[in-house]
Amino acid sequence: MSDSTVSTNGDYVNFYQYKGKHSGILGWLLSVDHKRIGLLYLGSMVTFFLVGMTLGFFMRLELWNPGQDIMGPQTYNALFTLHGIIMIFLVIIPGIPAGFGNFFLPIQIGAEDVSFPRLNLFSWYLYTIGGLLAVASLFLSGGPIDTGWTFYAPYSLRTGTEVIMPLMAAFILGFSSILTGVNFVTTVHRLRAPGMTFFKLPLFIWALYSTAWIQIIGTPIIGITILLVVVERLFGVGLFDPAMGGDPILFQHLFWIYSHPAVYIMILPAMGVVSEIIPTFARKTIFGYGAIAVSSIAIAFVGTLVWGHHMFTSGMSDESRWVYSFLTFIVALPSGVKIFNWVATMYKGSIKAETPFLYVMAFIFLFSIGGLTGLVLGSLATDVHLHDTYFVVAHFHYVMFGGTIFIFFAALHYWFPKMFGKMYNTKIANIALAIMVVGFNMLYFTFFILGYLGMPRRYYDYLPEFQGMHQFATVGSWVLITGILLMFINLFLGLKNGKKAGNNPWGGMTLEWTVPSPPPLLNFKKIPTVKYGPYEYEHYDEVTKNVN
Amino acid sequence: MSTNSTTNVAHEEEHGHEHVHDLRDDYGSKLGMWLFLFTELLLFGGLFLLYMAYRFEYFPEFQLSAKSLKIWMGGLNTIILLTSSLTMVLSIIALQRRKIKASIYWLITTIGFAFGFLVVKYFEWSDKFAHGIFPGTIETAKSNDTIV
Secondary structure, eight states: OOGGGOOOOSSOOBTTTOOOSSOHHHHHHTOOOHHHHHHHHHHHHHHHHHHHHHHHHHHHHHTTSSSOSSSOHHHHHHHHHHHHHIIIIIIIHHIIIIIIIHHHHHHHTTOSSOSOHHHHHHHHHHHHHHHHHHHHGGGSTTOSOOSOTTOOTTHHHHOSSOOHHHHHHHHHHHHHHHHHHHHHHHHHHHOOOTTOOGGGSOHHHHHHHHHHHHHHHHHHHHHHHHHHHHHHHHHOOOSSOGGGTOOHHHHHHHHHHHHHHHHHHHHHHHHHHHHHHHHHHHTSOOTTHHHHHHHHHHHHHHGGGOGGGGGTTTTOOHHHHHHHHHHHHHHHHHHHHHHHHHHHHHTTOOOOOOHHHHHHHHHHHHHHHHHHHHHHHHSHHHHHHHTTBHHHHHHHHHHIIIIIIHHHHHHHHHHHHHHHSEEOOHHHHHHHHHHHHHHHHHHHHHHHHHHHTTOBSSOSOOOGGGHHHHHHHHHHHHHHHHHHHHHHHHHHHHHHHOEEOOSOTTOOOSGGGGSOSSOBTTSOSSOOOOOSOTTOGGGHHHHTTTOO | OOGGGOOOGGGOSOOOOOOGGGOOOHHHHHHHHHHHHHHHHHHHHHHHHHHHHHHHHTHHHHHHHHHTSOHHHHHHHHHHHHHHHHHHHHHHHHHHTTOHHHHHHHHHHHHHHHHHHHHHHHHHHHHHHHTTOSTTOHHHHHOSTTTO
């Protein structure tokens, strides 16, 4: 994001070069341009990601030997709590929608900006304040929060650590998320270019639109739940405290009413990115456009009804348990629709196996493992055995990390030339991916086996017979981190010294590939009129004829 | 502020303008505002959910404690709340008709009602505190005898 990324493409001024009211750092911090705000988000997220990764690295180090190695149980509890809060609330939930969504949603629908540009900047400030509060809570006198990222009552009411500040951080982050959702829904409804009907929207937009609705519907519930925990800690109202007649299971219900749909806030945008990348590199229209678009909405809807599957062992009635289990299996259907449609799109396509495409292949492999093991946890009998073991940890890392974060990386590599006008070294990017996939599976596949054998999650200690596997996983974490660092360094070097990328290096057909790289301030010289669907490659020449 | 004045930038043919903000989309603004209000509804929905659950779980206690309520105080505050909503809307309507003075008058009335609400609450809650009913007291937690 330094001045070195500025490139002059002849007769136009790109959004980095545009001289607004403010210059320098203020030109970023006070900018209401959706592209700058998107990059602000991406910069913050990558930073928080590296912090969360470092916490994970130390957790794995602690597990090298049974017993205490480098930290005691209290520090370990604080580390996994913060690792969870940072990775979930600061990286994965806002990751693709707030970062790439901000940058590309207006361009892909043919708009100059989002509906509420100032609100957009305000959302980023809320995000930053929330993030800083979460990190600052580490240094308060009570010590860092040790409840796990789920803040379960009654422990979160009784622990002596600093709970209120990270809770307020999550509350503020929630509002940032809500406002972004409001902004995106309004933008998609109001600012589509002429001819851009709903069923000509790129699938990334469909995914963002569904996500925005979940943000609007789900997030307020966690907001009030968090506030109630704060009120309860301050005044002892007794809402969730069984000693005062409260019901801790109610907390779990309220928490998961949001936090399960939030899982789809995390994964839907990633699925949208996949639906963009696969047609571009298969040079073929997507198989089953309507089915993929509607399956996003279906996931968003059914996803709001399955929260109880987090509570199979919390003491619910048998009736609710099998109903929730059944609904959970139903969510697998629209997810399956997507996977099969992506694979069918590649069938007989003329595939160019370039870097973003390879990242997507890694995603399909890892996400399929994550998805299928989700069914193991979704059925009652197996869940009772595997609940709160490393099996669960492995499952959600395959889904969240192998799913969302790998697609976050894929999106970085796919849109990098558009965002910065430069190209990175694709060979090194591919090598980094290979290292990451190896490290990832060493680390998390081992967790499946450990969990199956009974290793409980959230312990800083373990039985001696697990030592071999724990050490194997820890070595895997080193491999994984090496791959991630190599990838970021490569991207950074591309940002500094990369060759000019051209306006459409991959041969994409959606609107962002018809504007210069990097795009000008208001994206388009003239708002386009849309005639064809986003992946109708038979019209490729006509759509991209003005792209040089 | 009618939706007739809606302009969608997407339908503008040319834009040689420099600023991002010369787009005015009243319909879009209203849509965004309603969406936000909808999230507020859900936020408080969580509270109602809790109320429902506990009313179901502790039905006799709820009934018993209802008998100790000063209904006229709560009733008065309900009237104050609803009336102040009315005066707030009257203020907005006056503003839309460009009657600035009337708008300010209604706004002040609304603020007056707000203070009235607090005064009633003061007496209502002092009464409760005098009986030892407030969050965190053992009286609130353990038994209904003291509430009666």
